[in-house]
Amino acid sequence: MKTMYTDTHTHLFLKNFADDVPAVIKRAEEQQIELMIIPAIDMASCEEVMKLCRDYTGVYGAVGVHPHDCKDFSGKDLQQLAELAQSPKIVAIGEIGLDYFYDFTPKNKQIESFREQLDLALKLDLPVIIHNRDSDDDMMEIMRSYAGSGLRAQFHCFGGSSALLEELVAMHHYISFTGNITFRKLDSIRELSLSVPLSQLLLETDSPFMTPVPHRGKRNEPAYIPLIAETHAQLRGLTKEEIGQVTTFNAFKFFGIQKTAGLTYTYKLGHALYINVSNRCNADCIFCARKENPVLHGYNLGMAKSEEPDATVYINEIKDPRQYSEIVFCGYGEPTIRWETIREVAVWVKANGGNTRINTNGHGNIINKRNIAPEMDGIIDSISISLNSHDKSQYAKLMRLPESYYDEMLDFAQKCKPYVKDVVLSVVDYPEVDITASKAVADSIGVHFRVRGYF
Ligand code: SF4
Ligand SMILES: [Zn+2]
Ligand SMILES: [Zn+2]
Structure with missing residues (x-):
């Protein structure tokens, strides 16, 4: 069986990658990262995501506006997201959500834009990629209000409470952890990760941020996914190749990408x-x-x-x-x-x-x-x-x-x-x-x- 990994969350359009995207993608491919998903954060980055999707076969994208950047989110933007999402390489609406840690956008406006984009995803039958920081209560209230609607969500860079995790897992949403799972001091995150059934786990770097050990302090990139897989593997008594294979299959399924991990004999x-x-x-x-x-x-x-x-x-x-x-x-x-x-x-x-x-x-x-x-x-x-x-x-x-x-x-x-x-x-x-x-x-x-x- 061939090893395969997926990075479901990398922001390759950010200026940290301005000089070397081709080299970054090449290094990722050398590590068997066969699928990379780039979530946009604002309307300008949506265009850049589209371009990267056109340039690289293994790259897919998500369009959406991040809670940091939704101060001026308008009906016109929503319409434009709907149009961009028609591209077969746009496989999700994201990243969207709530962030009460930084106060870049008033809470009411964050909630309003978040809900509008969730509704758009439902209308287009696309999954969503959710960012949630210090906003567990409002997030849970919103997710409960969508229960039974068919909404499919990935909670990226999970750092919420175990109660939140439990409820999201029961709602069949998907969860991913970043390099944070490798940080020496974060035993709580490692423990939390074990509450996620293997069938709902995804891998992500959130690069250029959240660089895993031993590269902390440097720029993160998709080629480091096996380090994150290795930590999951140790926690679950599996190999990193097994984690890679299973989470890649999960990603194909979650994002509805018409490529299968192949028949398993x-x-x-x-x-x-x-x-x-x-x-x-x-x-x-x-x-x-x-x-x-x-x-x-x-x-x-x-x-x-x-x-x-x-x-x-x-x-x-x-x-x-x-x-x-x-x-x-x-x-x-x-x-x-x-x-x-x-x-x-x-x-x-x-x-x-x-x-x-x-x-x-x-x-x-x-x-x-x-x-x-x-x-x-x-x-x-x-x-x-x-x-x-x-x-x-x-x-x-x-x-x-x-x-x-x-x-x-x-x-x-x-x-x-x-x-x-x-x-x-x-x-x-x-x-x-x-x-x-x-x-x-x-x-x-x-x-x-x-x-x-x-x-
Ligand atoms: S494989 Fe057959 S026996 Fe096993 S659970 Fe399914 S239907 Fe039942
Ligand atoms: Zn995020
Ligand atoms: Zn992100």
Whole structure:
């Protein structure tokens, strides 16, 4: 998998970059920063953003007026923003917002211009890039008033309270931190960042400002994004490449850029390598976003049947299975639909010293019309079966399948026991799930039990 990073916030039009934009962009590209988004701050910079977008393929822009500069914001400006936003390279309205730290524009005027630009974004179906400084209360009141409107926002250079963060995350907005996340004294920001689900995290430099360690005191630039990714990675027990890949995918999705991070056949999470086996499934769980939004941990796992690769493609990407704690067959679908392919890969993984696991809904025997458990002997080390519920009728309702599938799933778990070392029934820690009763089900058939975290 190719590493890719995104800088969702760089002001390359500012005079700090007047002499060397081409060199700055070249250095960014050398660091695999494939996408840069330049938010304007006033009407004059909107024009400069347009020019940079025309000059560089990987550069996209946002048009809008910053709270510092909205003293004279008028209906004519709004009209002009609407016209500029027609360009396919303008992917957001921004940066807009509130800033009560500096008193450059009266509060009332800030709020008025902010709301007008939010309405414009909704009308144009564009996301917004929000700047918020020392204005949490008014910001929250405004965001609440837009709840359910379809507004999609990125809160850039986040420095607000944890209460604000929690509410924004619940509203499905996106959050980014700048070099501030690397500052030695800002443990609170690092801690705060962990409340952002990986699927709502974006990377940004806010260059030329907010330069990350070890370049503090110098001009910031997009090429420093991997330093910010590295801090996120350490906090989350991932690699900076993984952070780069996931946040880039998030950026493509959030800004609606018609370029995808490509089909994901395998992806690393923690120390394990996950195999995207299939996006197909025999079930139709009511909570499953497999069809509309097959994104898991920020990876796009959408894959048509015709795109499903054969075993050699997976084997080529695994290379040496010993470098991973385990090779996990899953995908956003039911992997045993492609049991033959799994078997081929698993045989190779075991022959090359690796460990294997399948994450399944436990319907493998129905799907394959035979008992596949004995075929797992010696090639599958662990199998994790979704129990979903301790209650048969709730299970059937959740998965939109006949109740008999519940017994089939438990029967499958038992049939696996002689052949697979570690058989696990797992549930997700949704509030609706009765953990004690679910564990009792696992105990009753003598298999392990695990509660999986939910992002
Ligand atoms: S079993 Fe898994 S993949 Fe299939 S519909 Fe349910 S949640 Fe989605
Ligand atoms: Zn800002
Ligand atoms: Zn900015």
